[in-house]
Amino acid sequence: MQNKTVPEQPKQPEKEKMTIVVFSGEMDKAIAAFILATTGASMGMDVSMFFTFWGLNILKNNEGPAGGKGLMGKLLNIMNRGGSKRLKLSHFHMLGMGTAMMKKFMKDNKLPSVDEFIQMAKDMGVKMIPCSTSCGIMGLQEGAFRDEVGSLAGAAYFLNEARQSKVTLFI
Amino acid sequence: MQNKTVPEQPKQPEKEKMTIVVFSGEMDKAIAAFILATTGASMGMDVSMFFTFWGLNILKNNEGPAGGKGLMGKLLNIMNRGGSKRLKLSHFHMLGMGTAMMKKFMKDNKLPSVDEFIQMAKDMGVKMIPCSTSCGIMGLQEGAFRDEVGSLAGAAYFLNEARQSKVTLFI
Amino acid sequence: MQNKTVPEQPKQPEKEKMTIVVFSGEMDKAIAAFILATTGASMGMDVSMFFTFWGLNILKNNEGPAGGKGLMGKLLNIMNRGGSKRLKLSHFHMLGMGTAMMKKFMKDNKLPSVDEFIQMAKDMGVKMIPCSTSCGIMGLQEGAFRDEVGSLAGAAYFLNEARQSKVTLFI
Numbered sequence: 001m002q003n004k005t006v007p008e009q010p011k012q013p014e015k016e017k018m019t020i021v022v023f024s025g026e027m028d029k030a031i032a033a034f035i036l037a038t039t040g041a042s043m044g045m046d047v048s049m050f051f052t053f054w055g056l057n058i059l060k061n062n063e064g065p066a067g068g069k070g071l072m073g074k075l076l077n078i079m080n081r082g083g084s085k086r087l088k089l090s091h092f093h094m095l096g097m098g099t100a101m102m103k104k105f106m107k108d109n110k111l112p113s114v115d116e117f118i119q120m121a122k123d124m125g126v127k128m129i130p131c132s133t134s135c136g137i138m139g140l141q142e143g144a145f146r147d148e149v150g151s152l153a154g155a156a157y158f159l160n161e162a163r164q165s166k167v168t169l170f171i
Numbered sequence: 172m173q174n175k176t177v178p179e180q181p182k183q184p185e186k187e188k189m190t191i192v193v194f195s196g197e198m199d200k201a202i203a204a205f206i207l208a209t210t211g212a213s214m215g216m217d218v219s220m221f222f223t224f225w226g227l228n229i230l231k232n233n234e235g236p237a238g239g240k241g242l243m244g245k246l247l248n249i250m251n252r253g254g255s256k257r258l259k260l261s262h263f264h265m266l267g268m269g270t271a272m273m274k275k276f277m278k279d280n281k282l283p284s285v286d287e288f289i290q291m292a293k294d295m296g297v298k299m300i301p302c303s304t305s306c307g308i309m310g311l312q313e314g315a316f317r318d319e320v321g322s323l324a325g326a327a328y329f330l331n332e333a334r335q336s337k338v339t340l341f342i
Numbered sequence: 343m344q345n346k347t348v349p350e351q352p353k354q355p356e357k358e359k360m361t362i363v364v365f366s367g368e369m370d371k372a373i374a375a376f377i378l379a380t381t382g383a384s385m386g387m388d389v390s391m392f393f394t395f396w397g398l399n400i401l402k403n404n405e406g407p408a409g410g411k412g413l414m415g416k417l418l419n420i421m422n423r424g425g426s427k428r429l430k431l432s433h434f435h436m437l438g439m440g441t442a443m444m445k446k447f448m449k450d451n452k453l454p455s456v457d458e459f460i461q462m463a464k465d466m467g468v469k470m471i472p473c474s475t476s477c478g479i480m481g482l483q484e485g486a487f488r489d490e491v492g493s494l495a496g497a498a499y500f501l502n503e504a505r506q507s508k509v510t511l512f513i
Contacts, residue, residue, distance in 0.1 A: 014358050016334060021511070023374055025433075028224050032194055035304060039326040045334075054433060076443060080433075091196075091225060091251075102308065109307040133377060136451040154379040162389075163358060163508040166334040168230060169192070169341040170459065170511040187505060199395050206475060216505075262367075262396060262422075273479065274419060280478040303495040323495055337505040340363070340512040 015046040015166040019160065022171060025054030027087035027099060031106070033171045034117035040167070041124040049121070050055060050158045052131040054140060055171075057082030058114065059130060059145045066144075073139025080138075084114040084146075122148040129153050172245075186217040192329065195223030195342060198258035198285060202277070204342045205288035211338070212295040220292070221329045223302040226342075227309060228253030229285065230301060230316045233311060244310025249311075255285040267321040295318040300324050309337075359507040363500065365397030367511060369429035369441060369456060373448070373513045376459035380510070383466040390457040391463070392500045394473040397513075399424030400456065400479060401472060408486075415481025420456045422480075426456040426488075464490040471495050 018040040022033045033049065040047045042068060051059055060067070060082035068077035089099045106113065112120060121128060132152040142152060162168045189211040193204045204220065211218045220231055231238070231253035239248035241262065249267045283291060292299065301316060303323040314321060333339045352385065360382040364375045375391065382389045402409070402424035410419035418458055431441045454462060463470065473488060474494040484494060504510045 018330070018334075020485075021374075023513075030192070031308075032192075032223060035326050036330065040330055043327060044328060045330075052374060073447075076447070080439075091373070098250075105244075105247070105308050105310060109304075111304070112306060133451075133453070137447050137453060139447060155377050156385060157379065159360070159382055159385060159387075161510065163360075166507075167330065167336075167339055168509055168511065169339065170513055171194075171341055189501070189505075202479075203363075203394060207495050207501065211501055214498060214501060216501075276415075276418070276479050276481060280475075282475070282479060338501065338507075338510055340510065341344070342364075342512055 006126035015044060017161065018045045018046035018047045018080075018167040019158065019162045019165040020047070020049045020168075021043065021048055021170045022051045022058065022139075023053050024090070025082065025087060026090040027102070028089050029171050030058045030084075030087055030114050031117070032110075033169075034112075034114065034121060037121055037126050037168065038124055041121070041126050045166075047121075047125075048127040048129060048158075048161050050129050050153075050161075051133040053138070054080075055146075056130055056134055056140060058084055058087065059128060059149050061144060061146055062086070062115075065093070067086060067141060068139045069160060070139060076139055077144070085120060104163075118146070118148050131155070131156075131158070149171055172248075186215060188332065189216045189218045189338045190329065190333045190336040191220045191339075192341045193220055193222045193226035194224050195261070196228035196253065196258060197261040198273065199260050199262075200227075200342050201229045201258055201285050202282075202288070203256075204340075205283075205285065205292060207340065208297050209295055212292070212297050216337075218296075219298040219300060219329075219332050221300050221302060221324075221332075223305040224309070225251075227305055227311060227316075229255055229258065230289070230299060230320050232315060232317055232333055233257070233286075238312060239310045239314055239315075240312055241310060247310055248315070254314070255289060258285060277303065289317070289319050300328075302326070302329070308323065347508075348456055349428075357386060359503065360389045360509045361500065361504045361507040362389070362391045362510075363512045364391055364393045364397035364400065365395050365425065366431040366432070367399035367429060370433075370442065371513050372397075372400045372429055373453075373459070375511075376454075376456065376463055378511065379463055379468050379500050380459065380466055382462070383468050387508075389463075389467075390469040390471060390500075390503050392471050392473060392503075394476040395480070396422075398472055398482060398487075399442050399471060400426055400429065401460070402430070403486060403488055404457075409483060410481045410486070411483055412481060413474070418481055419486070425427045426460060429456060460490050471499070473497070473500070497503050 233254035
């Protein structure tokens with residue numbers, strides 16, 4: 001019920017939400033996820049990206065030690081180094097030739113690199129959230145990620161976002 | 172407001188929408204996508220399939236040159252030839268033996284081939300839309316696709332469909 | 343309108359639905375699917391998991407014959423044996439070393455195994471439904487699956503659940 005003595009505040013319309021689970025750590029899937037996330041943000045949507053399992057590789061620091069907790073964690077993260085500049089194509093990697101060709105094509109088409117996409121997403125207000133459970137499984141600590149990345153959160157947090165979202169994708 | 176002198180037109184109820192991103196170009200994922208798309212259409216849904224990255228291979232012409240713009244584009248599309256009849260399984264391709272076995276199983280179970288599914292989807296009004304950004308990255312032009320395929324469209328078009336959809340999948 | 347002579351039944355609010363298509367049969371994707379399914383159930387959601395293609399492997403009996411109808415079906419299911427204890431990682435399987443390392447990490451982090459997840463999901467009321475069409479393609483009969491698994495159902499059943507769901511994922 002409206003209180004007549006207090007002037008009514010113009011109510012801000014709720015933004016439509018979009019939530020993307022990024023499970024895969026390949027360059028092509030990362031690009032697809034960021035194209036959708038930044039397009040959604042440019043359309044005025046409130047976008048959350050939730051990075052799990054191999055998707056965590058996309059957000060790892062490009063420089064510095066590989067991270068990882070304990071001997072096994074260190075070992076796993078040396079093998080599975082990650083970082084936006086080390087991602088490979090899911091097909092036609094061909095010892096790096098296919099991946100390099102795709103990078104050239106993206107540049108020729110004026111498409112940002114994964115690195116630039118992360119910065120752009122951050123600037124557009126896209127939330128990039130590492131899954132806390134996956135970090136446990138992968139032996140990863142919060143310091144392993146780049147500065148653009150938000151706090152860790154679990155599956156319940158993701159599902160609560162997803163159930164309010166107009167669009168939810170698992171990539 | 173209703174005009175009383177003109178008989179009211181019975182308003183067509185809006186069809187429920189379904190939107191599928193087809194990112195993968197493997198035979199098994201293509202079949203899953205088309206089973207869902209044609210089932211949705213048969214249930215009265217308005218179905219759009221949005222083909223990106225490797226998924227574009229499904230819609231490429233089976234005959235004629237491989238397509239591709241410029242030397243690099245031509246090269247990429249010769250290696251990554253595509254066409255509904257050249258798709259492979261994501262597992263157990265086994266130099267073609269596994270893929271051939273799956274094709275035989277599908278025939279025995281009276282399931283359409285990918286080629287027949289594309290025709291069936293078209294006949295049922297399913298929209299098959301190649302992603303314009305992916306076409307740029309892959310060096311592909313509109314002529315590379317079969318006749319059943321609609322005009323190219325970008326990520327904003329897809330997201331606008333998806334936000335109105337009851338079901339949205341990324342395959 | 344309320345009938346005043348009959349005491350009003352407290353109406354059970356409809357539970358929000360979540361539907362997951364499990365297409366992939368890899369250990370990491372299975373774990374992701376079950377983390378989301380059991381988290382959803384613990385949040386009070388009504389969760390259905392719909393297993394298709396390689397995802398059927400997750401639900402196959404760990405013991406006994408491989409199953410499969412006819413000579414070809416038997417052969418296919420011997421090669422593609424499945425069972426929750428035989429699943430491999432999608433990356434870094436490394437002749438079993440990577441998969442074993444991940445299993446150790448999960449145990450160290452007190453995360454259930456896929457086998458335990460299936461039991462837990464069942465106890466929490468998560469429906470686990472094999473796709474009847476996929477069973478046909480894979481030459482599989484109902485007896486090939488473990489006891490926790492529900493009856494087979496087709497794509498129309500899935501889509502009807504999905505269109506009523508707040509969250510739908512294809513994994």
